[in-house]
Amino acid sequence: MKTALLAALASLLPLATAWAQPEPVPGDFHIRNFRFASGETLPDLVLHYRTIGTPRRDASGTVRNAVLLLHGTTGSGKGFLSPNFAGTLFGPGQLLDASRYYLILPDGIGHGESSRPSQGLHARFPRYTYDDMVAAQHALVTSGLGVDHLRLVLGTSMGAMHAWVWAERYPGFADGLVPLAAVPAAIAGRNRVLRRMISEDIREDPEWKNGDYTSQPRGLRAAVQILLVMISAPVQWQTLAPTRDAADRLLSDQMAARLSGADANDFLYAFEASREYDPSPGLEKIDSPVLAINFADDTINPPELGLMEKLMPRVPRGRYVLIPIGRETRGHGTHSWPAVWGEHLKKFLEDLPDRGR
Numbered sequence: 124m125k126t127a128l129l130a131a132l133a134s135l136l137p138l139a140t141a142w143a144q145p146e147p148v149p150g151d152f153h154i155r156n157f158r159f160a161s162g163e164t165l166p167d168l169v170l171h172y173r174t175i176g177t178p179r180r181d182a183s184g185t186v187r188n189a190v191l192l193l194h195g196t197t198g199s200g201k202g203f204l205s206p207n208f209a210g211t212l213f214g215p216g217q218l219l220d221a222s223r224y225y226l227i228l229p230d231g232i233g234h235g236e237s238s239r240p241s242q243g244l245h246a247r248f249p250r251y252t253y254d255d256m257v258a259a260q261h262a263l264v265t266s267g268l269g270v271d272h273l274r275l276v277l278g279t280s281m282g283a284m285h286a287w288v289w290a291e292r293y294p295g296f297a298d299g300l301v302p303l304a305a306v307p308a309a310i311a312g313r314n315r316v317l318r319r320m321i322s323e324d325i326r327e328d329p330e331w332k333n334g335d336y337t338s339q340p341r342g343l344r345a346a347v348q349i350l351l352v353m354i355s356a357p358v359q360w361q362t363l364a365p366t367r368d369a370a371d372r373l374l375s376d377q378m379a380a381r382l383s384g385a386d387a388n389d390f391l392y393a394f395e396a397s398r399e400y401d402p403s404p405g406l407e408k409i410d411s412p413v414l415a416i417n418f419a420d421d422t423i424n425p426p427e428l429g430l431m432e433k434l435m436p437r438v439p440r441g442r443y444v445l446i447p448i449g450r451e452t453r454g455h456g457t458h459s460w461p462a463v464w465g466e467h468l469k470k471f472l473e474d475l476p477d478r479g480r
Contacts (some may be wrong), residue, residue, distance in 0.1 A: 169238045191275070213237070274296040276289050276300045278453045284400055290402075299475045304418060306431060321346040343390060354454060414467060442471075
């Protein structure tokens, strides 16, 4: 097991080396008196972000090379800096070469180093939704960074759902959008049930104390276990853990990694933010090209539901790709491995018209 791990890490070294420069530039954007969809306000909403590269403007002053990258639930923009993602996309000559593109990696509300419940308000923090998160992202891009046009919005998981919201809420702002591992419809069925289980694991734990706990409640551990079920990939996990003892170690390692630094209120809010998501009524109004990519071994968005086949024909310039199960797929988490789906992104970018030119 140790030898296999070392071999896997060694295989990533060339990618990490290729992604040595340029360094991401961090920043914090403050939005005064941000008003949430619930009617609540926050006197100072802070969005943390990282940028890589330099914005390039045309003769009219419009930025033409900006790419917005949106992370998944409980993640952060920092996740895109991993060797398997940045090392495959951001390096010289790669699809999102940082010497050509201006890459914007925000931490969503409630995530990473942005304003979040664990910073003091606890359960009194405004109950944000995906619409709130996207509105704050738009303010960061436009008012914070002075970008009035995006070449691409690419999102993974929750970030993919944000990409669908971007497509409808800000028509024409992006040349194209690539949601990875999401469905443009209300979260229902098993997906909703699992999210509700996460919420109840935390809220119904007496140790949660209405959000004012002094140590992490046990319900957080139960919630993380549900998350592991959601992101599980049977074929990949069977390969990683072909014996009973290996499977036990896999669970132990995963729980330790995901509980490290986790906060129950942040976790709860992140999952409950999806409660009002439903872009399906407005799909016909999307005027930018959309490349939606899902994965056949995704437990959260299983293809057997047939939802994408019903929804995508309603997107005027939409294309849907389902990646079959293979040795390199990792269930829902395949969204973070562009080596699997990069060829589809390459073709999309080659065919993508530049608005205003």
